[in-house]
Amino acid sequence: MRAYTWTDKALTRHAGRFVWLSLDMEKAVNAPARKQIGITAFPTLYVVDPSDGHVAIRWLGGASIAQLERLFDDGELAVKGGAKGPALEALIAADRAYGAEKFADACTQYNRALSLAPANWPAYNRAVESLLSAYSESDSNEATCRVADAVWPRVKGTISSANVASYALSAAVAMPDSIPQRQFLVLNTRADIQLGMGDKSAAQKTLTDALAKAEAMPEGQRSDGTIKNFKTRIAKLNAGTD
Numbered sequence: 001m002r003a004y005t006w007t008d009k010a011l012t013r014h015a016g017r018f019v020w021l022s023l024d025m026e027k028a029v030n031a032p033a034r035k036q037i038g039i040t041a042f043p044t045l046y047v048v049d050p051s052d053g054h055v056a057i058r059w060l061g062g063a064s065i066a067q068l069e070r071l072f073d074d075g076e077l078a079v080k081g082g083a084k085g086p087a088l089e090a091l092i093a094a095d096r097a098y099g100a101e102k103f104a105d106a107c108t109q110y111n112r113a114l115s116l117a118p119a120n121w122p123a124y125n126r127a128v129e130s131l132l133s134a135y136s137e138s139d140s141n142e143a144t145c146r147v148a149d150a151v152w153p154r155v156k157g158t159i160s161s162a163n164v165a166s167y168a169l170s171a172a173v174a175m176p177d178s179i180p181q182r183q184f185l186v187l188n189t190r191a192d193i194q195l196g197m198g199d200k201s202a203a204q205k206t207l208t209d210a211l212a213k214a215e216a217m218p219e220g221q222r223s224d225g226t227i228k229n230f231k232t233r234i235a236k237l238n239a240g241t242d
Helices: 009-014 028-037 065-080 086-099 103-116 124-137 141-155 161-174 182-196 200-215 224-239
Strands: 044-048 055-060
Touching (some): 009 065, 044 065, 055 086, 055 124, 065 124, 086 103, 124 141, 124 161, 141 182, 182 224
8 A cells, every 4th residue: 555555646635634644563662552552454544533542443454545535534524523314423433333342333333324324325335344344353254244245236346346255255264164054155255256357157157066066965954045046146147137
């Protein structure tokens, strides 16, 4: 980000909106700040309320210009107030809980924000990625996969799709082998990634292989819902609607 994103001239118009600070967390002198803010991964972006030092927004990983500008807007609202609408109010509450490392509360509020969101809500993708990050922090792998699968049709083809697919794949792989549906979550996410890369034939093969495995599962582990999901996805892919 330092080489490409932060040097982009498009960001110069935001120079006066915040007091900017970059910390090298590999230096011992910054250890107190790392402990105080609760930095667990690099890079992590924060919007901190200067009135009391609480983290208003926490964002793990890199970000595009569009994603940064969304964070700037939401962070400013979180600090200065003035949020309008229940979805945005819930999003700000979720961000504050996430910043305080209250991940269960954050997940509840992010889900609430998404359930209240109007059509074409500008903060939708950011809320989705933040929710998946909060689930990741709390090791809620099944919930991560469930949410990623539900939002994929809406985020597919956007800049958020890579992060959503990455969260889902990491969560699916992290599940114990004792969970029968684990392999199907992995295959479903793999197909999403292949489609996101424009490789329709690879996605079709992945889904076809997944369907065959799902149909071959022994009684007691065989899921009609999983089989139906793969058949539906294959049909949509053939029709050009997936």
